[in-house]
Amino acid sequence: xxxxxxxxxxxxxxxxxxxxxxxxxxxxxxxxxxxxxxxxxxxxxxxxxxxxxxxxxxxxxxxxxxxxxxxxxxxxxxxxxxxxxxxxxxxxxxxxxxxxxxxxxxxxxxxxxxxxxxxxxxxxxxxxxxxxxxxxxxxxxxxxxxxxxxxxxxxxxxxxxxxxxxxxxxxxxxxxxxxxxxxxxxxxxxxxxxxxxxxxxxxxxxxxxxxxxxxxxxxxxxxxxx
Amino acid sequence: xxxxxxxxxxxxxxxxxxxxxxxxxxxxxxxxxxxxxxxxxxxxxxxxxxxxxxxxxxxxxxxxxxxxxxxxxxxxxxxxxxxxxxxxxxxxxxxxxxxxxxxxxxxxxxxxxxxxxxxxxxxxxxxxxxxxxxxxxxxxxxxxxxxxxxxxxxxxxxxxxxxxxxxxxxxxxxxxxxxxxxxxxxxxxxxxxxxxxxxxxxxxxxxxxxxxxxxxxxxxxxxxxx
Numbered sequence: 001x002x003x004x005x006x007x008x009x010x011x012x013x014x015x016x017x018x019x020x021x022x023x024x025x026x027x028x029x030x031x032x033x034x035x036x037x038x039x040x041x042x043x044x045x046x047x048x049x050x051x052x053x054x055x056x057x058x059x060x061x062x063x064x065x066x067x068x069x070x071x072x073x074x075x076x077x078x079x080x081x082x083x084x085x086x087x088x089x090x091x092x093x094x095x096x097x098x099x100x101x102x103x104x105x106x107x108x109x110x111x112x113x114x115x116x117x118x119x120x121x122x123x124x125x126x127x128x129x130x131x132x133x134x135x136x137x138x139x140x141x142x143x144x145x146x147x148x149x150x151x152x153x154x155x156x157x158x159x160x161x162x163x164x165x166x167x168x169x170x171x172x173x174x175x176x177x178x179x180x181x182x183x184x185x186x187x188x189x190x191x192x193x194x195x196x197x198x199x200x201x202x203x204x205x206x207x208x209x210x211x212x213x214x215x216x217x218x219x220x221x222x223x224x225x226x
Numbered sequence: 227x228x229x230x231x232x233x234x235x236x237x238x239x240x241x242x243x244x245x246x247x248x249x250x251x252x253x254x255x256x257x258x259x260x261x262x263x264x265x266x267x268x269x270x271x272x273x274x275x276x277x278x279x280x281x282x283x284x285x286x287x288x289x290x291x292x293x294x295x296x297x298x299x300x301x302x303x304x305x306x307x308x309x310x311x312x313x314x315x316x317x318x319x320x321x322x323x324x325x326x327x328x329x330x331x332x333x334x335x336x337x338x339x340x341x342x343x344x345x346x347x348x349x350x351x352x353x354x355x356x357x358x359x360x361x362x363x364x365x366x367x368x369x370x371x372x373x374x375x376x377x378x379x380x381x382x383x384x385x386x387x388x389x390x391x392x393x394x395x396x397x398x399x400x401x402x403x404x405x406x407x408x409x410x411x412x413x414x415x416x417x418x419x420x421x422x423x424x425x426x427x428x429x430x431x432x433x434x435x436x437x438x439x440x441x442x443x444x445x446x447x448x449x450x451x452x
Binding site for chain 2: 028030104107108109110111115116117120143145148149151152154155156157158159160162163165166167176179180182183184185186187188
């Protein structure tokens with residue numbers, strides 16, 4: 001009985017988060033309001049406040065959820081995982097409203113008085129993990145400081161999606177990500193490392209083909225890690 | 227007589243731009259209003275509307291003015307000029323209200339319904355010019371596509387300043403810029419090129435020392451290109 005209740009709470013929370021993301025994605029933080037979100041989620045205000053105490057708390061939860069829209073789609077390790085992560089991210093950003101709203105809120109938070117670096121730091125932590133695997137596997141040049149590089153990739157991705165959004169609603173974002181790897185990989189690879197690392201547009205297409213069946217399926221809620 | 231009038235108009239326009247930048251920097255686009263800007267500029271609303279037809283037009287002018295807050299401080303050519311540009315930019319961003327407001331408006335424009343890629347494109351054009359000089363001087367690897375690289379550096383700088391702002395009010399921005407060059411230069415340099423290219427923290431400090439006398443002087447209005 002208690003377990004059933006917990007399951008329902010988890011499901012309700014996910015429904016609220018999705019509804020909030022839709023509203024934040026459309027209207028931004030200042031344009032969004034709790035009533036619109038509860039209506040879209042089909043729940044009472046009471047249920048809403050049981051899960052999220054305020055609009056700000058909702059915004060934090062949406063920002064925080066970003067990595068989980070990408071990580072379940074990754075099957076590789078080390079430096080290739082980091083590359084694949086950016087490809088999946090660029091793709092999901094056009095498809096997944098939670099990711100898109102999280103990115104919008106993260107970028108706009110300054111304008112509504114929030115100053116929360118954790119969405120950036122969470123991405124950097126995920127990327128650092130890939131880089132630690134890469135180092136252990138001998139893929140990574142000794143010159144690379146893992147935390148510094150992870151921060152740089154987070155920054156570059158942040159700026160690329162902004163520039164791409166304002167230029168063409170992110171239609172060219174994948175090309176920009178491919179170009180990033182072309183510019184970065186020479187400095188990152190350990191001399192003599194022969195692992196078949198691929199940051200090309202062909203690899204990007206391959207990664208997207210691998211996640212395509214899921215994407216056409218029942219949605220990310222049912223996705224399990226490969 | 228006509229010339230005097232023109233001079234006065236140019237001066238008034240500069241005063242308005244500075245006042246608008248101060249207000250946009252503090253309050254963002256939605257928080258700013260024309261009356262506050264005219265009061266701060268010490269001009270009448272009539273004079274304001276003679277120069278700028280709307281708040282949106284003011285915002286565009288501030289965004290457009292970004293490169294001119296940096297370019298007069300550059301003395302080098304080619305790839306070193308591009309590197310120095312990013313160092314001066316990182317420094318001026320903390321000192322120059324027009325640059326800072328331009329960056330804020332460029333990033334936030336989506337949230338107030340403006341979709342103008344030209345501030346990004348203007349920076350990319352300035353950087354492409356440096357890269358064309360670099361190519362002519364044999365500094366640049368044949369693998370580098372000038373426009374693609376310029377777009378990437380603009381993106382990376384955009385993201386770095388956002389991440390840095392939210393983390394520490396840009397106190398670590400220069401370190402991040404130095405790290406960018408450490409990660410990028412290996413892919414950019416023509417094999418065998420021996421020009422003394424420097425993207426280090428030492429070079430950053432040197433560039434800032436060179437502009438220091440000006441910075442402590444009469445302000446950028448009186449600055450002429452070196």
